[in-house]
Amino acid sequence: MARYVGKKSQYIHSLVPGQPVDDIFILASANQAQSKNGPYWNITFQDSTGSIDGKIWSPKSLEYQDLESGQLARVRGFVENYRDKNQLKVDHMELLEATAPGIDLADFMPTSRIPPEELMEMIEDLITEHLKFKPWKSFCKKVLSDEEIRTRMLMAPGAKTVHHAYAGGLLxxxxxxxxxxxxxxxxxxxxxxxTLLVGAIFHDLGKAWELSGGLTNDYTDEGRLLGHIQIGQDRLEPFLKRSRNLDDSFKLHLKHLITSHHGEHDFGSPVRPKTPEAFVLHFADNMDAKLNIIDQAYVDMDKKGQEWSPYMRFLERNVYRAPATPSHSKKNDEKPENQCLLPLKA
Known part of the structure; x- marks a missing residue:
């Protein structure tokens, strides 16, 4: 395993077809496949700005026997365009030690544009503003002040790959x-x-244990065996038991909000929403996930000057960037900013 001295200078978000590449990336995934010319490696490379698919073709692929997600590598090759997506053709690759001089792990971990500590403060501001019922306010503060819960929530991703899949994404x-x-x-x-606000704040709490986060961001054993809905309920249960001033009917409603927030059995929901608040939480959760997917697609589209995205499997469609209506408060030549989304930090 090689040691690297230097500073990362090429980032995935700025790579263009035809560009030579010589820099370090993390292997987000790596698997072997077979073609008529021999075995090859399918690799997803990642840094703090995004990810790019890569290929190591035969016979070069035979030099690499044990590639795993989470490994760092210095990669030499060039960027090519394949089916309207950038792809990295690898000519040579050296695995690196994560502790090697010059390597800053922050270069390889996508992070929310707003620091997680600030996101947590904004959530706590919502508690102060909207929770006038003291048992609910006390419950929320006790959960969020728990050292393990707070630490995990601050850096947890919102998903493995689909939406908010970066540090701070959960918050x-x-x-x-x-x-x-x-x-x-x-x-x-x-x-x-x-009750709806409490449900919104804790509906995905279990993801802080379901996903490992960090460089690999894969499912944990607990995540695979239980899923984040059950994990979240388990983590909240001790706090609910100690909340003696909180009526059992409120506790039951909170549990229902968390258990039903996926909406339908086909989407992994143990039960379907059965209160107005449960419907609202489900729709808000689904809406934010989809808008985040579209927001990240827009970032890629803007780089390529595209109005239409490639087909998006999780949305089952292409998406279009419609021209924005000019605002009277802005100059006509200014690009309107999206005020409701929090895009990935570039």
Whole structure:
């Protein structure tokens, strides 16, 4: 395993077809496949700005026997365009030690644009603003002040690959879902604003244990065996038991919100929503996930000057960037900014 001295200078978000590459990346995934010309490696390379698929073709592929996700490597090759996507053709690759001089692990971990500590403060501001019922406020503060829970939430991703799949992604998604729920309470005032907010804040808590985060960001044994809905319920249960001033009916409603937030059995929900608040949480959760997927697609489209995305498997369609209506408060030549999304840090 080689040792590397130097500073990373080429980042995935800026790579263009035809560009030679000589830099370090993390192997987000690596698997062998077979072609008529012999075995080859399918690799997804990653850094803090995104990911790119790569290939090591035969006979060069025979030099690499044990490639695993999470390994760092110095990669030499060039970028080519394949089916409207950048792909890295590897000419040579050296595996590196993560502790080698010149390597900063922050270069390889995608992170939310807003620091996780600030996202947590925004969530706590929502608690201060909207939770007037003292048992609910006390419950939330005790959960979020737990050292293990807070530490895990600060760096947890929101998913493995599909949406918010970066450090701070869980808090970013949680904040956006909570904001959406509070906005809908203004439209539908009969909703139980306070229980809904608690459900929004903790609906994905289990993801902090379901996913490993870090350089590999894979499912943990607990995540594979239980899933984040059950894990979240298990982590909250001791706090609920100690909340003697909280009526059992409120506790039951919170559990239902968390258990049903995927909406349908086909989407992994143990039960379907059966209260107005559960419907709202499901729709807010689903909406934020899909808008984050589209927001990240727009980043790639803007780099290529495209109006249409490639086919997106998780949305089952292509997406279009429609021209934005000019604002009277902006100059006509200014590009309107999206104020509701928190895009991936470039």
């Amino acid at each position: 970013e998604h949680t904040l956006q879902v909570a904001r959406a729920c509070m906005a809908l309470c203004d439209v539908y005032p009969n909703l139980d604003r306070q």
